[in-house]
Amino acid sequence: MSTLDTSSTGLAALLSPGTVRSTVLPVVRQQVSALEPTLARVCSYHLGFTDEHGDLSGAANGKLTRAALMTAAAQGVGLRPEDVRSQAAALELLHNSTLIHDDIIDADELRRGRPAAWKVFGASLAILAGDALQALSLQMVVDDPGPGRAEISCAFAEANRLVLAGQSREFTVRLGSGAGIAEYDRIVEEKTSALLQCALVTPALRAGSPEHVLAALRGAGRHLGLAFQIFNDVEDIWGDPAVTGKPVRGDIERRNPSLPVLAALSAGGPAGERLRGLWQAGGTTAAHLQEIADLTEEAGGRHTAEQRSRDHLDSALEHLGRAGLTPAASAELTALFDRIVNRTA
Amino acid sequence: MSTLDTSSTGLAALLSPGTVRSTVLPVVRQQVSALEPTLARVCSYHLGFTDEHGDLSGAANGKLTRAALMTAAAQGVGLRPEDVRSQAAALELLHNSTLIHDDIIDADELRRGRPAAWKVFGASLAILAGDALQALSLQMVVDDPGPGRAEISCAFAEANRLVLAGQSREFTVRLGSGAGIAEYDRIVEEKTSALLQCALVTPALRAGSPEHVLAALRGAGRHLGLAFQIFNDVEDIWGDPAVTGKPVRGDIERRNPSLPVLAALSAGGPAGERLRGLWQAGGTTAAHLQEIADLTEEAGGRHTAEQRSRDHLDSALEHLGRAGLTPAASAELTALFDRIVNRTA
Numbered sequence: 001m002s003t004l005d006t007s008s009t010g011l012a013a014l015l016s017p018g019t020v021r022s023t024v025l026p027v028v029r030q031q032v033s034a035l036e037p038t039l040a041r042v043c044s045y046h047l048g049f050t051d052e053h054g055d056l057s058g059a060a061n062g063k064l065t066r067a068a069l070m071t072a073a074a075q076g077v078g079l080r081p082e083d084v085r086s087q088a089a090a091l092e093l094l095h096n097s098t099l100i101h102d103d104i105i106d107a108d109e110l111r112r113g114r115p116a117a118w119k120v121f122g123a124s125l126a127i128l129a130g131d132a133l134q135a136l137s138l139q140m141v142v143d144d145p146g147p148g149r150a151e152i153s154c155a156f157a158e159a160n161r162l163v164l165a166g167q168s169r170e171f172t173v174r175l176g177s178g179a180g181i182a183e184y185d186r187i188v189e190e191k192t193s194a195l196l197q198c199a200l201v202t203p204a205l206r207a208g209s210p211e212h213v214l215a216a217l218r219g220a221g222r223h224l225g226l227a228f229q230i231f232n233d234v235e236d237i238w239g240d241p242a243v244t245g246k247p248v249r250g251d252i253e254r255r256n257p258s259l260p261v262l263a264a265l266s267a268g269g270p271a272g273e274r275l276r277g278l279w280q281a282g283g284t285t286a287a288h289l290q291e292i293a294d295l296t297e298e299a300g301g302r303h304t305a306e307q308r309s310r311d312h313l314d315s316a317l318e319h320l321g322r323a324g325l326t327p328a329a330s331a332e333l334t335a336l337f338d339r340i341v342n343r344t345a
Numbered sequence: 346m347s348t349l350d351t352s353s354t355g356l357a358a359l360l361s362p363g364t365v366r367s368t369v370l371p372v373v374r375q376q377v378s379a380l381e382p383t384l385a386r387v388c389s390y391h392l393g394f395t396d397e398h399g400d401l402s403g404a405a406n407g408k409l410t411r412a413a414l415m416t417a418a419a420q421g422v423g424l425r426p427e428d429v430r431s432q433a434a435a436l437e438l439l440h441n442s443t444l445i446h447d448d449i450i451d452a453d454e455l456r457r458g459r460p461a462a463w464k465v466f467g468a469s470l471a472i473l474a475g476d477a478l479q480a481l482s483l484q485m486v487v488d489d490p491g492p493g494r495a496e497i498s499c500a501f502a503e504a505n506r507l508v509l510a511g512q513s514r515e516f517t518v519r520l521g522s523g524a525g526i527a528e529y530d531r532i533v534e535e536k537t538s539a540l541l542q543c544a545l546v547t548p549a550l551r552a553g554s555p556e557h558v559l560a561a562l563r564g565a566g567r568h569l570g571l572a573f574q575i576f577n578d579v580e581d582i583w584g585d586p587a588v589t590g591k592p593v594r595g596d597i598e599r600r601n602p603s604l605p606v607l608a609a610l611s612a613g614g615p616a617g618e619r620l621r622g623l624w625q626a627g628g629t630t631a632a633h634l635q636e637i638a639d640l641t642e643e644a645g646g647r648h649t650a651e652q653r654s655r656d657h658l659d660s661a662l663e664h665l666g667r668a669g670l671t672p673a674a675s676a677e678l679t680a681l682f683d684r685i686v687n688r689t690a
């Protein structure tokens with residue numbers, strides 16, 4: 001499990017064609033360009049606005065998944081996209097702050113098909129740039145004077161806290177004794193679900209929705225994150241790098257908690273036991289990773305993971321149904337959930 | 346100019362003996378201990394609560410300069426220390442988040458006489474720990490439901506933004522073309538003054554003080570930061586490492602913007618010109634650094650810097666006088682300003 005990035009192309013276009021991108025990206029661009037010039041340069045590069053020399057670039061900006069969720073959820077509680085524009089931009093910035101630091105932590109040299117920010121500008125400036133995006137995100141939210149300001153600020157602060165807790169918990173598991181499935185779920189809920197929940201809940205906080213709506217949206221975000229991350233783990237092992245945009249088996253090479261592997265390990269049996277030895281031995285050659293993949297599949301880990309991802313997606317949609325959003329927004333979010341989890345074009 | 350840390354001992358004791366420490370430290374400790382366990386361990390170590398094994402430690406926690414300023418300013422606008430306890434703790438956490446990251450950026454191996462967090466736990470966990478303290482600080486502020494919540498949240502977010510802008514600006518100057526005195530002042534206002542201003546202004550925001558009081562306190566914090574930083578630059582070159590607690594001439598070795606050097610360079614003359622060549626050549630042996638020190642003094646840089654530090658302290662006190670705080674608090678802050686700048690016991 002690595003930090004998720006739904007880059008590549010096309011997702012935002014699903015949702016009221018171009019609305020998300022044209023609503024949110026100009027705010028992101030304007031806010032980032034107003035940073036101290038060196039920070040602006042690093043952040044604009046990371047976000048695909050510019051190349052390493054500061055010249056305009058046509059690089060991918062990311063799919064704006066969280067902004068798309070927030071925009072659709074806004075429509076679902078009777079708001080316009082503009083009513084949460086600043087928050088949607090802020091959430092994308094918060095997400096990107098974690099990506100910049102994560103690439104340093106994981107020594108990942110590529111992000112969205114280009115050298116990661118730390119490879120281009122050095123770790124020191126990348127640390128400051130990640131800090132600056134985190135700070136900017138929170139500043140945009142606390143400065144926005146609209147309805148629900150305090151509640152939305154708290155939701156962002158809590159999501160920020162949870163993501164960092166999840167990253168640290170994952171890092172600790174990776175270093176140490178390994179995780180069980182309960183620990184895996186907790187890490188994903190913190191690291192992945194928290195920002196998706198923030199995306200879904202923010203418009204409801206702005207609209208003053210009742211608690212049962214907030215609870216339903218939180219539940220939807222929680223299960224969406226789990227479905228997404230588990231599918232991502234399956235793709236890390238058996239996916240096509242041309243589709244995922246990431247090196248094959250990078251997560252298991254790094255011994256990140258991976259649900260197919262955890263499921264195979266907990267299944268026991270001879271394949272599971274051989275897998276345990278191989279997993280703990282730490283080999284990272286292609287042959288090692290292939291054998292881990294084969295044993296994981298043989299022990300039923302792939303099947304279990306695929307089933308769990310589908311179950312979590314079903315649960316996410318069930319919670320979404322309970323939120324009582326407008327039918328058009330519910331349909332839009334349903335399609336969006338499906339695309340987020342299954343990366344269909 | 347390095348990131349300032351007023352560690353060692355004794356400052357807080359000045360101010361209503363033990364009040365700051367006994368009011369603020371328990372909140373800091375409790376908040377940090379509630380972090381995800383690995384983050385809690387790194388942060389507790391950095392803050393001197395525990396050693397690297399997580400056992401209780403009697404290490405220095407820092408002087409709580411910013412908490413002391415906030416507590417005294419609270420008394421000055423008719424509040425009790427408890428009324429800004431959470432904000433005072435949050436400001437110390439924000440300051441410490443910058444120290445943890447700064448030590449990584451500068452590859453500083455020592456902090457408050459102990460190995461820096463990144464030396465003990467690795468850069469990855471230190472990055473996450475700094476992020477977590479930044480997030481926690483903002484969360485404490487936005488979650489606090491007391492008066493002036495929105496305004497205080499904005500003040501913290503702005504201070505956070507400014508510190509990062511200043512750090513990046515300093516880093517850029519260090520890499521590149523060097524700074525003039527105007528650029529130096531701007532960096533210090535961002536990197537050093539911003540948190541001091543936040544400390545002084547927060548109680549006034551809580552008390553609903555009028556704009557002229559806020560402006561006076563902002564001015565006091567601005568000049569206090571400049572006076573402090575310039576004195577620090579003088580101490581870096583000519584101070585006693587046993588008093589400063591830092592390696593002698595670490596800042597000029599690193600070619601950080603340093604006011605005595607900038608003043609000597611801008612003075613021109615033969616000493617200034619020889620200094621320019623030496624400064625740009627980048628030599629870092631003790632002999633090089635000694636020659637830089639001697640030429641800086643010969644060109645009048647030390648004298649100018651000492652004068653500027655005194656002038657800024659006078660201006661800080663002048664602004665403080667305009668804030669119309671209670672006489673007792675004004676006297677306390679006057680003594681505190683003097684001790685912060687001159688590091689008198």
